[in-house]
Amino acid sequence: MDAFFASVELLHYPELRGQAVVVGGRSVHQPVSQPDGSKRFARLRDYVGRGVITTSTYEARAFGVFSGMGLMKSAQLAPDAVLLPANFEAYRDYSRRFKAAVASIAPLIEDRGIDEIYIDLSDFAEDSLSLARRIKQAVLEATGLTCSIGITPNKLLSKICSDLDKPNGITLLDMADVPSRIWPLPARKINGIGPKAGERLDRLGIHTVGELAAADEELLIRHFGRTMGSWLHQVAQGIDERPIKTSREPKSISRESTFQRDLHARLDRSELSTIFTDLCLRLADDLARKGYAARTIGIKLRYADFHAVTRDITLGQPTADALTIRKAAGECLKRVPLEQRIRLLGVRASALFPLSQMAVPVAASQAELPF
DNA sequence: TCTGGGGTCCTAGGACCC
Protein backbone atom coordinates (compact mmCIF):
# COMPACT_ATOMS: atom_id res chain seq x y z
CA MET A 1 0.00 0.00 0.00
CA ASP A 2 1.22 3.51 -0.79
CA ALA A 3 2.07 5.63 2.29
CA PHE A 4 -0.54 3.50 4.01
CA PHE A 5 -1.22 5.20 7.37
CA ALA A 6 -1.05 8.68 5.86
CA SER A 7 -3.30 7.65 2.96
CA VAL A 8 -5.94 6.31 5.37
CA GLU A 9 -5.82 9.62 7.25
CA LEU A 10 -6.35 11.54 4.00
CA LEU A 11 -9.57 9.56 3.46
CA HIS A 12 -10.82 11.06 6.72
CA TYR A 13 -9.33 14.53 6.17
CA PRO A 14 -9.58 15.10 2.41
CA GLU A 15 -8.87 18.82 2.95
CA LEU A 16 -5.25 17.80 3.67
CA ARG A 17 -4.71 16.28 0.24
CA GLY A 18 -1.66 17.69 -1.47
CA GLN A 19 -0.11 18.84 1.79
CA ALA A 20 2.89 17.55 3.70
CA VAL A 21 1.34 15.30 6.36
CA VAL A 22 3.02 12.96 8.82
CA VAL A 23 1.55 10.37 11.16
CA GLY A 24 3.22 9.62 14.48
CA GLY A 25 3.83 10.64 18.06
CA ARG A 26 1.63 10.09 21.05
CA SER A 27 -2.09 10.77 20.85
CA VAL A 28 -2.03 14.28 22.18
CA HIS A 29 -2.70 16.32 19.10
CA GLN A 30 -6.08 15.33 17.69
CA PRO A 31 -7.42 17.81 15.12
CA VAL A 32 -9.67 20.41 16.79
CA SER A 33 -12.95 21.49 15.20
CA GLN A 34 -13.27 25.26 14.73
CA PRO A 35 -16.48 27.31 15.12
CA ASP A 36 -16.63 27.72 11.33
CA GLY A 37 -16.70 23.94 10.84
CA SER A 38 -13.12 23.65 9.65
CA LYS A 39 -10.46 21.79 11.62
CA ARG A 40 -7.28 23.01 13.16
CA PHE A 41 -4.42 20.59 12.74
CA ALA A 42 -1.29 20.28 14.80
CA ARG A 43 1.97 21.11 13.04
CA LEU A 44 5.27 19.35 13.45
CA ARG A 45 6.78 22.53 14.95
CA ASP A 46 4.30 22.34 17.85
CA TYR A 47 5.30 18.85 18.93
CA VAL A 48 7.15 18.33 22.18
CA GLY A 49 8.35 14.97 23.41
CA ARG A 50 9.38 11.56 22.19
CA GLY A 51 8.19 9.72 19.16
CA VAL A 52 8.93 8.94 15.54
CA ILE A 53 7.18 9.31 12.23
CA THR A 54 5.36 6.13 11.25
CA THR A 55 4.38 7.36 7.78
CA SER A 56 4.69 10.56 5.77
CA THR A 57 2.87 11.62 2.61
CA TYR A 58 4.94 11.96 -0.55
CA GLU A 59 4.68 15.74 -0.17
CA ALA A 60 6.30 15.42 3.26
CA ARG A 61 8.98 13.06 1.98
CA ALA A 62 10.02 15.82 -0.39
CA PHE A 63 11.23 17.67 2.75
CA GLY A 64 13.31 14.67 3.72
CA VAL A 65 11.09 13.34 6.51
CA PHE A 66 10.61 9.58 6.41
CA SER A 67 9.24 6.88 8.68
CA GLY A 68 11.45 6.12 11.64
CA MET A 69 12.74 9.67 11.91
CA GLY A 70 12.40 11.35 15.31
CA LEU A 71 9.62 13.94 15.37
CA MET A 72 11.85 16.62 16.86
CA LYS A 73 14.35 16.19 14.08
CA SER A 74 11.70 16.08 11.37
CA ALA A 75 10.22 19.31 12.76
CA GLN A 76 13.44 21.05 11.76
CA LEU A 77 13.09 19.85 8.18
CA ALA A 78 9.35 20.38 7.78
CA PRO A 79 8.03 22.57 10.63
CA ASP A 80 4.75 23.33 8.83
CA ALA A 81 3.88 19.73 8.02
CA VAL A 82 0.58 18.59 9.52
CA LEU A 83 1.04 16.06 12.33
CA LEU A 84 -1.66 13.46 12.95
CA PRO A 85 -1.75 10.87 15.73
CA ALA A 86 -1.74 7.23 14.62
CA ASN A 87 -5.12 5.51 14.57
CA PHE A 88 -4.23 1.81 14.45
CA GLU A 89 -7.82 0.62 14.63
CA ALA A 90 -8.55 2.40 11.36
CA TYR A 91 -5.38 1.04 9.74
CA ARG A 92 -6.21 -2.52 10.78
CA ASP A 93 -9.68 -2.08 9.37
CA TYR A 94 -8.37 -0.87 6.00
CA SER A 95 -5.73 -3.60 6.09
CA ARG A 96 -8.44 -6.26 6.38
CA ARG A 97 -10.36 -4.60 3.55
CA PHE A 98 -7.50 -4.46 1.07
CA LYS A 99 -6.46 -8.04 1.84
CA ALA A 100 -10.03 -9.27 1.38
CA ALA A 101 -10.25 -7.42 -1.93
CA VAL A 102 -7.09 -9.10 -3.20
CA ALA A 103 -8.23 -12.48 -1.87
CA SER A 104 -11.44 -12.19 -3.89
CA ILE A 105 -9.25 -12.35 -6.99
CA ALA A 106 -6.23 -14.37 -5.85
CA PRO A 107 -6.63 -16.30 -2.58
CA LEU A 108 -3.02 -17.51 -2.12
CA ILE A 109 -1.77 -14.65 0.03
CA GLU A 110 1.11 -14.35 2.46
CA ASP A 111 0.66 -11.72 5.13
CA ARG A 112 3.64 -9.41 5.50
CA GLY A 113 2.26 -7.05 8.09
CA ILE A 114 -0.38 -4.38 8.04
CA ASP A 115 0.27 -2.89 4.59
CA GLU A 116 2.03 -5.55 2.54
CA ILE A 117 1.34 -9.00 1.08
CA TYR A 118 2.81 -11.53 -1.31
CA ILE A 119 0.37 -13.08 -3.77
CA ASP A 120 0.99 -16.37 -5.59
CA LEU A 121 -0.19 -15.82 -9.17
CA SER A 122 1.41 -18.96 -10.60
CA ASP A 123 -1.90 -20.51 -11.59
CA PHE A 124 -3.22 -17.50 -13.50
CA ALA A 125 -3.17 -17.73 -17.27
CA GLU A 126 -4.13 -14.05 -17.55
CA ASP A 127 -1.33 -11.72 -18.60
CA SER A 128 0.42 -9.99 -15.70
CA LEU A 129 -0.40 -6.41 -16.66
CA SER A 130 -4.17 -6.88 -16.78
CA LEU A 131 -4.01 -8.96 -13.61
CA ALA A 132 -2.12 -6.20 -11.80
CA ARG A 133 -4.64 -3.62 -12.99
CA ARG A 134 -7.53 -5.80 -11.85
CA ILE A 135 -6.04 -6.23 -8.38
CA LYS A 136 -5.34 -2.51 -8.03
CA GLN A 137 -8.89 -1.71 -9.12
CA ALA A 138 -10.33 -4.12 -6.54
CA VAL A 139 -8.19 -2.56 -3.79
CA LEU A 140 -9.20 0.95 -4.86
CA GLU A 141 -12.90 0.06 -4.84
CA ALA A 142 -12.67 -1.60 -1.43
CA THR A 143 -10.61 1.11 0.28
CA GLY A 144 -10.25 4.22 -1.87
CA LEU A 145 -6.50 3.64 -1.66
CA THR A 146 -3.75 2.97 -4.19
CA CYS A 147 -1.06 0.34 -4.00
CA SER A 148 2.02 -0.65 -5.96
CA ILE A 149 2.58 -4.09 -7.42
CA GLY A 150 5.59 -6.00 -8.67
CA ILE A 151 4.94 -9.18 -10.65
CA THR A 152 8.05 -11.34 -11.05
CA PRO A 153 9.14 -14.99 -10.72
CA ASN A 154 9.71 -14.83 -6.94
CA LYS A 155 9.20 -12.97 -3.68
CA LEU A 156 12.67 -11.43 -3.61
CA LEU A 157 12.22 -9.73 -6.98
CA SER A 158 8.58 -8.81 -6.40
CA LYS A 159 9.51 -7.05 -3.17
CA ILE A 160 12.14 -5.00 -4.97
CA CYS A 161 9.91 -4.28 -7.96
CA SER A 162 6.85 -3.26 -5.94
CA ASP A 163 8.98 -0.34 -4.79
CA LEU A 164 10.39 0.75 -8.16
CA ASP A 165 7.33 2.60 -9.44
CA LYS A 166 5.73 3.93 -6.24
CA PRO A 167 3.15 5.29 -5.75
CA ASN A 168 0.32 3.67 -7.71
CA GLY A 169 2.76 1.65 -9.83
CA ILE A 170 3.04 -1.62 -11.66
CA THR A 171 6.40 -3.24 -12.39
CA LEU A 172 6.69 -6.46 -14.37
CA LEU A 173 9.98 -8.32 -14.61
CA ASP A 174 11.34 -11.75 -15.47
CA MET A 175 14.69 -13.43 -14.89
CA ALA A 176 16.14 -12.14 -18.16
CA ASP A 177 15.63 -8.57 -16.90
CA VAL A 178 17.69 -9.08 -13.73
CA PRO A 179 21.02 -7.82 -15.17
CA SER A 180 19.52 -4.67 -16.70
CA ARG A 181 16.93 -3.77 -14.05
CA ILE A 182 18.16 -5.22 -10.73
CA TRP A 183 21.94 -5.19 -10.92
CA PRO A 184 22.22 -1.37 -11.12
CA LEU A 185 20.31 -1.01 -7.82
CA PRO A 186 22.06 -0.50 -4.46
CA ALA A 187 22.61 -3.78 -2.62
CA ARG A 188 20.54 -2.31 0.24
CA LYS A 189 17.41 -2.71 -1.91
CA ILE A 190 17.51 -6.44 -1.21
CA ASN A 191 15.15 -7.37 1.58
CA GLY A 192 17.42 -8.68 4.32
CA ILE A 193 20.42 -6.44 3.62
CA GLY A 194 20.06 -3.73 6.23
CA PRO A 195 22.28 -0.88 7.46
CA LYS A 196 24.96 -3.15 8.96
CA ALA A 197 25.35 -5.59 6.10
CA GLY A 198 25.12 -2.71 3.63
CA GLU A 199 27.99 -0.94 5.35
CA ARG A 200 30.11 -4.08 5.45
CA LEU A 201 29.50 -4.62 1.74
CA ASP A 202 30.44 -1.01 1.06
CA ARG A 203 33.74 -1.60 2.82
CA LEU A 204 34.35 -4.56 0.50
CA GLY A 205 33.79 -2.23 -2.46
CA ILE A 206 30.41 -3.84 -3.16
CA HIS A 207 27.74 -1.18 -3.62
CA THR A 208 25.28 -2.52 -6.20
CA VAL A 209 23.44 -5.80 -6.60
CA GLY A 210 25.49 -6.36 -9.77
CA GLU A 211 28.74 -5.99 -7.87
CA LEU A 212 27.40 -8.45 -5.32
CA ALA A 213 26.51 -10.87 -8.12
CA ALA A 214 30.06 -10.60 -9.46
CA ALA A 215 31.63 -11.15 -6.04
CA ASP A 216 33.30 -14.46 -5.26
CA GLU A 217 31.03 -16.64 -3.11
CA GLU A 218 33.96 -17.78 -0.95
CA LEU A 219 34.82 -14.16 -0.20
CA LEU A 220 31.24 -13.50 0.89
CA ILE A 221 31.28 -16.64 3.06
CA ARG A 222 34.56 -15.53 4.66
CA HIS A 223 33.09 -12.17 5.59
CA PHE A 224 29.47 -13.06 6.39
CA GLY A 225 29.51 -16.73 7.40
CA ARG A 226 28.28 -19.76 5.50
CA THR A 227 24.53 -19.07 5.72
CA MET A 228 24.55 -15.35 5.01
CA GLY A 229 27.40 -15.55 2.48
CA SER A 230 25.68 -18.17 0.34
CA TRP A 231 22.40 -16.33 0.64
CA LEU A 232 23.97 -13.08 -0.56
CA HIS A 233 25.45 -14.90 -3.54
CA GLN A 234 22.07 -16.42 -4.41
CA VAL A 235 19.87 -13.35 -4.09
CA ALA A 236 22.25 -11.22 -6.14
CA GLN A 237 21.43 -13.49 -9.10
CA GLY A 238 17.73 -12.88 -8.43
CA ILE A 239 17.28 -16.46 -7.20
CA ASP A 240 14.74 -17.08 -4.44
CA GLU A 241 12.86 -20.37 -3.98
CA ARG A 242 10.77 -19.48 -0.93
CA PRO A 243 7.12 -20.46 -1.36
CA ILE A 244 4.22 -18.22 -0.36
CA LYS A 245 3.27 -19.00 3.24
CA THR A 246 -0.49 -18.63 3.50
CA SER A 247 -0.69 -19.21 7.25
CA ARG A 248 1.59 -19.31 10.24
CA GLU A 249 1.43 -19.57 14.01
CA PRO A 250 2.88 -16.61 15.92
CA LYS A 251 6.23 -17.26 17.65
CA SER A 252 5.95 -14.52 20.22
CA ILE A 253 3.59 -11.85 21.51
CA SER A 254 4.88 -8.76 23.28
CA ARG A 255 4.07 -5.36 24.72
CA GLU A 256 6.51 -2.56 25.30
CA SER A 257 6.42 1.08 26.17
CA THR A 258 8.82 4.00 25.90
CA PHE A 259 8.33 6.52 28.71
CA GLN A 260 7.89 10.25 28.23
CA ARG A 261 10.98 10.71 30.38
CA ASP A 262 13.67 8.28 31.48
CA LEU A 263 12.83 6.59 34.77
CA HIS A 264 15.05 5.29 37.55
CA ALA A 265 14.39 1.95 39.22
CA ARG A 266 14.75 3.39 42.71
CA LEU A 267 13.63 7.01 42.30
CA ASP A 268 10.59 6.16 40.16
CA ARG A 269 9.84 2.79 41.64
CA SER A 270 6.05 3.07 41.95
CA GLU A 271 5.62 4.57 38.49
CA LEU A 272 7.73 1.78 36.94
CA SER A 273 5.86 -0.84 38.92
CA THR A 274 2.52 0.43 37.61
CA ILE A 275 3.79 0.41 34.02
CA PHE A 276 5.31 -3.04 34.45
CA THR A 277 2.10 -4.54 35.83
CA ASP A 278 0.06 -2.85 33.13
CA LEU A 279 2.27 -4.33 30.40
CA CYS A 280 1.78 -7.79 31.93
CA LEU A 281 -2.00 -7.28 32.06
CA ARG A 282 -2.10 -6.21 28.42
CA LEU A 283 0.12 -9.13 27.42
CA ALA A 284 -2.14 -11.58 29.28
CA ASP A 285 -5.11 -10.00 27.56
CA ASP A 286 -3.44 -10.37 24.13
CA LEU A 287 -2.64 -14.02 24.84
CA ALA A 288 -6.21 -14.76 25.91
CA ARG A 289 -7.69 -12.89 22.96
CA LYS A 290 -5.47 -14.68 20.47
CA GLY A 291 -5.89 -18.02 22.22
CA TYR A 292 -2.35 -18.83 23.35
CA ALA A 293 -0.51 -19.76 26.48
CA ALA A 294 3.23 -19.19 26.78
CA ARG A 295 5.93 -21.23 28.47
CA THR A 296 8.64 -18.56 28.19
CA ILE A 297 8.23 -15.06 29.63
CA GLY A 298 10.82 -12.36 28.97
CA ILE A 299 11.49 -8.71 29.59
CA LYS A 300 13.28 -6.03 27.64
CA LEU A 301 14.86 -2.87 29.00
CA ARG A 302 16.27 -0.01 27.04
CA TYR A 303 18.50 2.31 29.02
CA ALA A 304 18.82 6.06 28.60
CA ASP A 305 21.88 5.47 26.39
CA PHE A 306 19.64 3.35 24.11
CA HIS A 307 21.50 0.17 24.89
CA ALA A 308 19.02 -2.69 25.38
CA VAL A 309 19.08 -5.90 27.40
CA THR A 310 16.71 -8.87 27.56
CA ARG A 311 16.14 -11.61 30.10
CA ASP A 312 13.77 -14.54 29.90
CA ILE A 313 12.65 -17.51 31.91
CA THR A 314 11.01 -20.75 30.86
CA LEU A 315 8.28 -22.06 33.13
CA GLY A 316 7.25 -25.64 33.84
CA GLN A 317 3.82 -25.02 32.38
CA PRO A 318 2.47 -22.70 29.72
CA THR A 319 0.52 -19.78 31.16
CA ALA A 320 -1.77 -16.98 30.05
CA ASP A 321 -2.39 -15.72 33.57
CA ALA A 322 -1.48 -12.10 34.29
CA LEU A 323 -0.25 -12.72 37.82
CA THR A 324 1.95 -15.65 36.78
CA ILE A 325 3.36 -13.55 33.94
CA ARG A 326 3.98 -10.66 36.30
CA LYS A 327 5.84 -12.92 38.76
CA ALA A 328 7.98 -14.49 36.03
CA ALA A 329 8.76 -11.09 34.54
CA GLY A 330 9.62 -9.87 38.04
CA GLU A 331 12.16 -12.69 38.38
CA CYS A 332 13.70 -11.62 35.08
CA LEU A 333 13.88 -8.03 36.28
CA LYS A 334 16.03 -9.09 39.26
CA ARG A 335 18.72 -10.31 36.86
CA VAL A 336 19.19 -6.98 35.12
CA PRO A 337 21.38 -4.00 36.08
CA LEU A 338 19.24 -1.11 37.33
CA GLU A 339 21.73 1.66 38.01
CA GLN A 340 21.14 3.55 34.78
CA ARG A 341 17.89 5.31 33.96
CA ILE A 342 15.47 3.40 31.76
CA ARG A 343 13.58 4.68 28.71
CA LEU A 344 11.72 1.53 27.69
CA LEU A 345 10.24 -1.50 29.38
CA GLY A 346 8.77 -4.49 27.58
CA VAL A 347 7.29 -7.92 28.36
CA ARG A 348 7.28 -10.79 25.92
CA ALA A 349 5.67 -14.22 25.75
CA SER A 350 7.21 -16.96 23.59
CA ALA A 351 7.18 -20.74 23.30
CA LEU A 352 3.49 -20.33 22.54
CA PHE A 353 0.89 -23.10 22.71
CA PRO A 354 -2.57 -22.71 21.18
CA LEU A 355 -5.12 -22.86 24.01
CA SER A 356 -7.27 -25.19 21.91
CA GLN A 357 -4.55 -27.84 22.23
CA MET A 358 -3.77 -27.22 25.88
CA ALA A 359 -6.21 -29.40 27.84
CA VAL A 360 -4.56 -32.72 27.08
CA PRO A 361 -0.86 -31.86 27.52
CA VAL A 362 -1.51 -30.00 30.79
CA ALA A 363 -3.44 -32.92 32.25
CA ALA A 364 -0.74 -35.33 31.11
CA SER A 365 2.10 -33.36 32.66
CA GLN A 366 0.19 -32.96 35.91
CA ALA A 367 -0.32 -36.71 36.02
CA GLU A 368 3.45 -37.16 35.94
CA LEU A 369 4.06 -34.94 38.95
CA PRO A 370 5.34 -36.93 41.97
CA PHE A 371 2.77 -35.29 44.29
C1' DT B 1 15.37 17.37 21.92
C1' DC B 2 17.68 12.00 18.92
C1' DT B 3 15.95 7.24 17.92
C1' DG B 4 7.97 3.67 18.41
C1' DG B 5 6.00 -0.85 18.75
C1' DG B 6 5.22 -5.16 16.94
C1' DG B 7 7.44 -8.98 15.06
C1' DT B 8 11.06 -12.92 12.73
C1' DC B 9 15.33 -15.20 12.18
C1' DC B 10 20.20 -16.23 13.22
C1' DT B 11 24.24 -17.08 16.15
C1' DA B 12 26.60 -18.74 20.01
C1' DG B 13 27.66 -20.72 24.47
C1' DG B 14 26.49 -23.73 28.21
C1' DA B 15 23.77 -27.41 30.39
C1' DC B 16 22.39 -31.79 29.84
C1' DC B 17 21.59 -36.31 27.69
C1' DC B 18 22.70 -40.66 25.14
Next chain:
DNA sequence: TCTGGGGTCCTAGGACCC
Protein backbone atom coordinates in the same frame (compact mmCIF):
# COMPACT_ATOMS: atom_id res chain seq x y z
C1' DT C 1 47.23 -39.13 32.38
C1' DC C 2 42.24 -37.85 29.57
C1' DT C 3 38.24 -36.83 27.80
C1' DG C 4 34.17 -38.38 21.13
C1' DG C 5 30.21 -37.06 18.69
C1' DG C 6 25.76 -36.13 18.29
C1' DG C 7 21.43 -34.04 19.81
C1' DT C 8 18.03 -30.71 22.33
C1' DC C 9 16.85 -26.95 25.29
C1' DC C 10 17.65 -22.53 27.38
C1' DT C 11 19.36 -17.91 27.37
C1' DA C 12 21.19 -13.42 25.41
C1' DG C 13 22.13 -10.43 21.85
C1' DG C 14 21.71 -8.46 17.39
C1' DA C 15 20.21 -7.66 12.51
C1' DC C 16 16.40 -6.81 10.04
C1' DC C 17 11.54 -5.85 8.58
C1' DC C 18 6.75 -3.44 8.52
